Amino acid sequence: MSRPYSPSPLNISRRPARSVGVGPVGLGGDNPIRVQSMLTSDTREAEACIEEAMGLVEAGCEIIRVTAQTRKIAENLEHILAGIRAKGSDVPVVADIHFKPDAAMEAVKWVEKVRVNPGNYADKKKFVVLEYTDEEYAEELGRIDEAFSPLVLEAKKRGVAMRIGTNHGSLSDRIMNRFGDTPLGMVESALEFANIARSHDYHNFVFSMKASNPKVMIEAYRLLIARLASEGDDWNYPIHLGVTEAGDGEDGRIKSAIGIGSLLADGIGDTVRVSLTEDAIYEIPVARALVELIEELRQQKPIKADLSWDDVPWNPFEYERRASEKIDVMGLALGGDETIRVFTTQEKWNAVAHKLAKMGDFQPEIVIEQSGVREIDPLDTAAIAELNTMTEPQLITVADGLELPVISAFRLLAARVDPKHPILLKDTLHPSTDPEADFQRTMLNASMNLGSLICDGIGDAILVQGEQAPGQSLRLSYNILQASGARIFKTDYVACPSCGRTLFNLQSTTQKIREATGHLKGVRIAVMGCIVNGPGEMADADFGYVGGAPGKINLYVGKEAVKFNIPEDEAVDQLIDLIKEHDRWIDAPLEVAEIGD
């Protein structure tokens, strides 16, 4: 395997990173994992920004980002910072910069950190396909150096930190043409800016590799870490984790937990931002809960077993389903390229058996007690050896009750058993006995553990046993499969969290669009607040609903804008018409699934 991204597949300890000061708050080093968020208020309205910022501080937010669209708007950062300080808070503020180096040069005077997006800081972004000769490529790089170096020197002089924050979907034409819209392109783009910063002996920066698809996000961050390690020990820059456009509600939280949780569980990450299409204040408890889950995980003893990255049958940088063999369980095919099955317990089955017809897609498929699954201790080499002598594929899982980190335990099992044996994944090895258990914690833990393994192609079935309520555990199972891209049973939304650039009410509009289109299985709809970043960051959505001007919406098919300046109150209907025009519409079922607790 090319250079790994962590010491071993069983590693749960934190990647050592240099400490970077963001005003009074340190990132990396021995600092705790920091929780941050972003204002949705309009940066031109200082009072609104100050009030929102103070609300976030009260909620436990440690770093606050605010967009600075232009040099003129960036001037208002002076008043925002002054207002926050006057209210007695020294919370560091970050200016979010896209397309405008002059806005960055203004912002750096007032804030503790500046976030630049290498894809659009000074590079062309017109979705134009062009072959770049090496000379042309180097020439463009020279132009970026000229545009970015002044900011580096100013930040260095003022002791201001920076984030080199690449986003999937907003890579420059040059990078797209050479590397495609890929994790590698994201890494290359960021390293170009890092090299410029280092050429001025400036090291007060962190990296981020965000995408709305957790699988792409995980691969990009892992690739970055492996690359930094190969560049040298002094490339130990801290990492800012986030899944962009994760959306709202449970889906937004599950997607964020799969992406951010998986990487934290691998030891990667020094600060996190959960971007939800909700008031920013609701992001904090989710991010805080994820950090607490990881702090608890790191109290656990890592599995002591001889396993290196060269021993594992999966590629952590490129998704491929583990090649198990198909078997029949309770009349259902499982394993091979079969859809990942949803298990439940006999007790839960009995509790919902009377209303299966009303539960829509959230069907319990297999009862574990009737499945014949073999519960294995992955450290039990004799049991593993016996299993590997069997000619017939057996459904296997990690035994309950073992004091082993879940992800590591299933990785060890997948690495040691013959791949023909299909694997039933579990969210925890300690089934819940507490009907009052905190559902958000259970949801984040299940998303992290099951999502991480599924995104590595491990697993042919899942069982959520951290949640006692039959309906909730089934809904969570299907939503985790959808969010990790393993089983699509409903519409998928890519919705931006909104910021000072937003041109319509994202939360209520996303709700309206969800109510009208939530039944369109497998259709991906992007809801993006502005035209500046929207089209780039709506990734591979089938349809896009994007703010074009205040109160005016542009509609997209894929990346192509097809309808412009639609008054907001007509836009959702026109979106539906567009979906019908492209034969992706079906009428909503008369009955809505009743899943209950």
Ligand code: SF4
């Ligand atoms: S797409 Fe959304 S979050 Fe991104 S810049 Fe536009 S309004 Fe802000």
